[in-house]
Amino acid sequence: MEGVPEHARPGAGAEEERDRIKVVVTGLGETTALGGDVPSTWEAMLRGENGIRLxxxxxxxxxxxxxxxxxxxxxxxxxxxxxxxxxxxRTAQFAVTAASQAWCDAGLDSDTVSPHRIAVVVSAAVADMTALIDGWETLRTRGWNRVPPLTAPLSMGNASAAAVSVVVNARAGAYATVNACSSGTQALATAVDLIRRSAADVVVAGGAEAPLHPMVLGSFASMRALSQRVDDPAAACRPYDVQRDGMVLGEGAGLLVLESERHARARGARIYAEIAGVGVSSDAHHMVQPEPNGAGTARAIRASLADARLSPADVACLNANGVATSAGDAGEARGMREVFGDASHGPAVSANKSMTGHTLGAAGAIESITTVLSLYHGLVPPTRNFTCLDGDLSIDVVHGAPRKLGDEQTVAVKNSAGFGGHNVALTFRAPTRRAA
Structure with a gap:
């Protein structure tokens, strides 16, 4: 199995599998263009609502x-x-908002876990452009001594991680992974590693982003990556649709509380799902364009499934990167087809950016929350604005209404990709008993 280490291949190391620490999700928090918390965002997604506005x-x-x-x-x-x-x-404010929700949802407090066993991994793709550029404008027009003293720390890539570490009193480390648009998913992958190697019992992980700044929007517009449907914003983002013409940016945050299963069960926590597998690859192809044949996507998904000791046939649904660009969707769909076969054999595919916009470093975390809830509730949200599959693709896109999962369908994959060829895939497995 290409790209998958021997110890992570299905059937390898039964003794190691028994001893490996399982990582579970016990808390969820988010703020998006669809809602200010998890319940409101989830319900809006099930209805296929629009979060894109002028x-x-x-x-x-x-x-x-x-x-x-x-x-x-x-x-x-x-x-x-x-x-x-x-x-x-603004980015850190989103992160703190989502982290506070997730921490409360997990039922954690200072009496249930030592601060020295709590870590944080919160990522962003572009940090906070507003603080940096506003500081530059002040320097240019009013002089160095009028630059706000917090300009540098506010604009640094670790600002959200540091802010969240203060909120949850995390003393086991605060990390900020930067993998472009896969940053939020990579944050969860890093959190899984921290727990598996016993560096922490609890990790608050995810991503936050506030990219609706003219500099960021102008850059994406200049590279012709944005949809031009300004006359109809609600229909602008169309992942995998034959009429897609580009992405739409969004802002927000998604934070998850991860714990070792032993720690979660000892305190009687509700378990949403297990992160059973992690897969990471890089295209080494181009700074912006993905690998056309989707080989990097396929490697990441295969590695994630192998890490989980599962096969492609086990996967019921896949939450896609689905950015709605011609090259991005095509490469990802080809990678999925390489792993799962054509649409008749593959998982149900859902693309949330059609409703929230592309939140860059927060996207993978927000969409991981959707993936977790899809397994927990047995429902896959539809992809908004999808009407007709591009003829070059062969995937089963959920659209029109949510897709119900059967009781035996307990495995989902979250796939992410980012500029520079960063690919991250996570495999989630539902708990033994799903919520009603």
């Missing part, structure tokens, strides 16, 4: 072609204390 209230929007995006439905301010409102960037 950004015509922004003073710069009228002068730029990409005048739409997935702005968060609920602003973070009311849930923050006064210091957090002043000292945290």
């Amino acid at each position: 950004l015509d209230d922004a003073p710069w929007a009228k002068d730029m072609p990409p005048q739409m995006g997935g702005r968060v439905r609920v602003e973070p301010g009311p849930g923050l204390n006064p210091l957090q409102r002043v000292r945290l960037s």
Whole structure:
């Protein structure tokens, strides 16, 4: 099996499998263009709602072609204390909002786990451009001594991880992985590794991003990556559809609480799912374009399934990267076909960016939450705006209405990809008893 180490191949190391620490999901938190928390976002996804809107209230929007995006439905301010409102960037405010929800959802407090056994992995693709560029404008127009003193720490890539570590009192390490658009998924992969090697019992992990800044939007527009359907924002993002014409950016955060299964069961925690497998690969192909044949995607998915000791036939549903660009969707679909075969044999595919927009470093974490809930509730949300599959692709895209999973369908894959050829796949397995 190409690209998969011997110890991670199905059937290898039965004794090692018995001894390996299992990693489970016990808490979920998010803020998206569809809702300010997990329940509201999940219900909106099941209804196939739209989170993409015109950004015509922004003073710069009228002068730029990409005048739409997935702005968060609920602003973070009311849930923050006064210091957090002043000292945290918008990205970090999203992260803290989602982390607080996830921590509460997991039922954790200072009496249930030692701070020295708690770690944090929170990632972003572009950190916070607003803090950095606003600081530059102040320097340029008013001088160095008027630059806000927190400009540097607010704009650093670790800002969200540091802020979340303070909220949950994490003393076992705070990490920030940067893998472009797969950063949030890589954060979960890193968290799994921390727990498996006993560096922590609990890890708060995921991603946050606030990319609706004219510099970021202008860059994506310049590379012709954004949809031009500004006359109909609700129909702009069309993953895998024959009429897709580009992505739409969005903002938000998704944070998950991961624990060793032993720790979770000892405290009687609710378990949403197990992260049973992790797979990572790199294309080594191009800075922006994915590998056309999807070989990197296929390697990551295969490695994740092998790590979970599962086969492609076990996978009921797959939450796709689904960015709605011609090259991105085609490469990913070819990679899926290489692993699973054609649409008649493959898993049910769902692409959430059609509703939330592409939240860059937060996307993989937000979509991992959807993947977990799909297994937990036995429902796969539809892909919005999908009407007709591109004839070059062969995947089973869920659209129109949610797809119900059978009781025996207990495995799902989350696939992510990012600029530079970063591929990350996670394999989730449902708990023994699914919620009603």
